[in-house]
Amino acid sequence: MATVELSFSALPVHVRTARLIVTAVARRSGVAEALLDEVRLAVGEACSRAVEAHRLHCPDEPVRLELTGAGRRFEVTVSDTVPGDDAAGGPPAGPDEDDLEFDLGEGTAELGLAVIAGLADDVEIATTPKGVQIRMSWPAEAEATI
Numbered sequence: 001m002a003t004v005e006l007s008f009s010a011l012p013v014h015v016r017t018a019r020l021i022v023t024a025v026a027r028r029s030g031v032a033e034a035l036l037d038e039v040r041l042a043v044g045e046a047c048s049r050a051v052e053a054h055r056l057h058c059p060d061e062p063v064r065l066e067l068t069g070a071g072r073r074f075e076v077t078v079s080d081t082v083p084g085d086d087a088a089g090g091p092p093a094g095p096d097e098d099d100l101e102f103d104l105g106e107g108t109a110e111l112g113l114a115v116i117a118g119l120a121d122d123v124e125i126a127t128t129p130k131g132v133q134i135r136m137s138w139p140a141e142a143e144a145t146i
Contacts, residue, residue, distance in 0.1 A: 007062040010054030015047045018065060022076055029069040030140035039076070039138055042119040045112040046078035046134045053082040053132070073122075075137040082131050 004025050008014040022043045023036055031039060043065075050063040058081055066077040113134075117123050120136035 004067040006065040006067070009062055010051045010059055012048070012051055014063075015044055015051060018047045018063075019044045022065065022067060025067045026074050026138070026140075029067075029074045030072075031074045031138050032141055035138050038119040039074070042116045042136050043076055043078065045115050045119075046076075046136065049112045049134075050078055050080040050132070053080050057082045069140055072140055073137045074140040075135060077133055077135045079133045080131045083129050 004021075006018060006021060008018060019040045023040045026036060026039045027033070047063060047065070054061055054063060061081045064079040066075075066079070068075045113125065116134065116136060121139060122135075122137045124133075124135040126133045126135075
């Protein structure tokens with residue numbers, strides 16, 4: 001499958017558009033219909049977290065998404081450009097899904113990351129000097145048509 005790249009300005013209204021595009025690409029990539037709501041919700045949470053981080057720290061920078069089908073997986077990477085831990089409650093560098101523990105008193109960013117971890121089949125969160133990347137993936141059983 002080809003890679004689809006999407007970037008949008010850090011406005012909450014664009015999160016809905018990103019969810020719709022990701023859902024359409026996931027469907028065409030062979031993700032089962034039963035998983036599409038999980039894809040839509042997880043991507044919405046990741047995009048909302050990135051939009052909020054950008055609105056606080058770099059409102060002129062776009063939020064970026066990369067959608068790929070690697071083998072029998074559909075993968076979405078949501079990237080912001082808020083360096084380090086300033087990313088609206090960004091996690092420490094490199095936790096994996098089993099290590100994601102959040103204190104709900106710390107804010108909605110942590111809750112959003114916990115929701116993502118519960119919805120996506122595989123989650124990786126990386127904090128770098130250039131920003132935070134949330135990579136999520138789901139099985140793609142049918143043959144991709146992109």
